Amino acid sequence: MTDRISLTPSRHLKKRYRAEKRFKACCIGALVLAMAFLVLFFTDMIRQGYSAFYETQIRAEVTYNEDTVEFAMDSVSEEVFPLVSRAFFRGVPRQVENNPDLMDTTQTQWLTAKADVDQYLKGHSESLDPEMKASLEQLQADGDVGYGFNTGLFFSGDSKIPSNAGLWSAFVGTFYLMLVVLAISFPIGVATAIYLEEFAPDNRFTQAIEININNLAAVPSILFGLLGLAIFINFFGVPRSSALAGGLTLSLMTLPVIIISTRAALKAVPQNIRQGAQAVGASRWQAVRDHVLPLALPGILTGTIIGIAQAIGETAPLLLIGMIAYIPDAPGNLTDAATVLPAQIFTWAGMPERAYVSLTAAGILVLLSLLIVLNATAVILRNRFERRW
Amino acid sequence: MRTRDLTGDTAEVVRTPTTERSPVRQATKMQVNDLAVWYGETQALHGVSMDVLENEVTALIGPSGCGKSTFLRCLNRMNDLIQDVRIEGEVTFDGDNIYAPHVDVVELRAHIGMVFQKPNPFPKSIYENIAYAPKILGQVRKRTDMDELVEHSLKRAGLWDEVKDRLQAPGLTLSGGQQQRLCIARAIAVNPSVLLMDEPCSALDPVATATVEQLIDELKDNYTIVIVTHNLQQAARVAGYTAFFHLGEIVEFSDTDSLFTHPREKKTEDYITGRYG
Amino acid sequence: MLVFFGGLLPLATVAYVMGRRKALVADARGDRLHSLPGQYGVYVATWMALPAIAIGVVAAGAALLGVQVPAAPFVLIFALVGAAVGGAMALRRVEPGLRARNAIEKFVYWTLFTASLVSILTTLGIILSIVFEALKFFNQVSVWHFITGTNWSPVAQFRPDQQTAESQFGSVPLFAGTFMISAIAMLVAIPIGVLSAVYMSEYAPYRVRTIAKPLLEILAGIPTVVYGFFAAITVSPLVVDVAALFGLNASYTNALAPGLVMGIMIIPFISSLSDDVINSIPNSLREGAYALGSTRSETIKNIVLPAAFPGIMAASLLGVSRALGETMIVVMAAGLRPNLTWNPLEDMTTVTVRIVDGLTGDQAFDSPETLAAFALGLVLFVVTLTLNLVSIIVIRKFRQSYE
Ligand SMILES: Nc1ncnc2c1ncn2[C@@H]1O[C@H](COP(=O)(O)OP(=O)(O)O)[C@@H](O)[C@H]1O
């Protein structure tokens, strides 16, 4: 034979290994970059938003009497007045109405500070009116300035007064929207999936439906907005800005998601379960209803939750059907003008005052938490019930 | 090493063929010493030893699941690619232990070619299928040399006449038997000294099988071939030596004629006469 | 509405019980039933609910369309009568030989089939809603001008009869902006998406894979309005600062920031689709390459990726389609000014921005600017539809070839 073969890497092979290392580094780099974006994104949102979860409060003596009910600005001292959120003064008559005992008393209360003051103390803005600054420093020296949890963020509606603006009406709107989406897209989506997976003949028409569904899943969301505007609102006369109009539009967007995941769940149920059921005399539908659907249910629910989560985060089509209106009070029913979390975020993002930046970021954190909870539920559901045949 | 006692007789060392076919003692190309393989918790090979003789065809037979493929894939360290695999023992190639730390798998695999059960041509042209490896290994740089090598390899694999007019056609457009010969041509293009074949004909029809068998017969003058086969007639036709595997051990290893005519173990006899349960 | 369904439920229950009772009586007489007693019940209940629901739906639809309909109580009565008639007729038909089960089976089949038509209707709805308004637009503005004009300057028109002489609807700058931003996005998303998919499917140990995959999916789950805020508040100023370092002047509504952020958003789409595609390449190809002495990266670059190319291409096309149609990021971070430029540091606007702008203002619904939004929507639909269809078909073919 020829000379002995060496099994140690040759020069050429060493060069190839360097290329190998470079390529692998590129791949790792890509993943690391993607992760870095994620980290950057979340730290940025938290940095921008955390301060909106607490608010500056000022301790003051509040006097309730006939005069102050009429001219609420007189209910606190002159120094304190410019520092306190205007929303408080608006609420004085209502406070007395709700609690008549307050009349003709003087109470020591922690009042929500004005957004300017709040932003100044949180270090978001440098400037503050010199007079206000002076009284604020006086109050600070007396220990009359403190921080409290911003309950208004969750429990009040939108407001043009930043210190008073909250997400409540958006929560309610999102809830209604979710109901509509669920009520429409879940039954239709599951039914479509069952039809395609269990009943449909394999012909051109079925293939067309399939391709159509895959396409719908990729149609830009804004086009669904055009559909909602032209068909639901202009043609059928569903009230503009209502949760019903938004829900109908988003249902159509959610439909393909539910169909595709339900089909996957049905496909995962092995064929012999259907055959077994039919062998003991069950009809096709009975086999599906009694044997296949229960097994596919976790997968179906997972897909539904993911679809709903997507719908909750959607904004673009809602802009077109007018769901960016200013909605201070929570809608009472499906046809009232409503706003939803992402639309509220969008509205706040467009506000000029600095205080709305933190509010927007806080709203984003709340929305993201909601989505994470939903998706985590979906993942847990999947892992819990996932079965491999 | 000792094989597991299957018959109740005293077990004996089965490592070299127990009988010799020709008076000329051939050189040993590869030597397997006490090879044990685990996939996770399950052991697939229980300390197997065997010599592979140079320029010979050695067939591995045995019921499915007995570890033939596992054994074969240890010879070019393809099993390294599988997760949770543990390999103990020694395999030498020209006297070097291929599992020694200094040995480079990529280098090793270029010297020990492999042909798989299912033809797996790359989704490239026929020409590119063959040119791929010599190119990346840096063996051939000039276009004319490459043309020559492709032609030579295809001729050796007996495929040239069938494809010489459509070298740029995708390899996947060939028939199954042609695809398998393309894979053989691809393997010999890098000029390995050992060729491992894992049931190369199991996906082929009888005509294509005959062609491949004839090819193996021609190749054995220049290559050391180890072939796994399910087909006992095939082993009898192409192999000089045959090893019978059972439950992760070698029961009997001898020259093919004696193994098929005078098996020394009861198990072997049962298997080759079809009485195996 | 609530009354309607609330009333229907007990009625249907009654019908069910009656149908079942009749069947049971027959059974007790010793007649052989074709189906289970309960199935006769369902049969009767279905025949009863169907007319009632049909009447309700027709009435509701008519009311929404503005047709004069009798007051709600009358509708209710109508529905009840329909239900009674349907139920009674079905009940009469209940006898042992009736194939109630087959009837139910058929009913279920057609219900499911009808549901599957909704998705087709949705696509039709999109097409109709866009095409009609777009046609109105092209009655006022020539198609040629729309496609080739380089000046987009609609003059806000608050009443339909206002003069529109000065309005210009040349859409080229909008498409230029859309393509610029999408191109930036794809430059970010394709390499990062594909390479991280390669890492996860070919290199990563199992543990890394199980952690990295869901993390990437988080990127896909972030709502676009959030990305828009991120682009406007964080990335745009960053781009301006970095550009200033190089002595360049960048606008605060530059095209680069939304492009980059959109790219980040699309990474997970490309990576998860590519991951699927790469995983579907049979292992035998990889083994074939390794057995010839390829290194891992050579196997990936020369064998796996070329084999996966159609799938990765399709994934990228879907990504492009997403980028073209993305709205919130550009609405929040890109400019409003139509601007025909090659410089991504200038502000540019996009098709989707102008759609939103045209439909959220106070213009009359028939003003050309509003209609122009639909014309832009039509173009967007046609382009994305083409991209989607090509990639869907390529992916289907690809799946079949490796099944
Ligand atoms: N990748 C693997 N993972 C786990 N077990 C395996 C793997 N490959 C083979 N085995 C097991 O090892 C044993 C031997 O398999 P193999 O070598 O393929 O047998 P043969 O080729 O003789 O049919 C079998 O029991 C098989 O189940």
Ligand SMILES: [Mg+2]
């Ligand atoms: Mg095998």
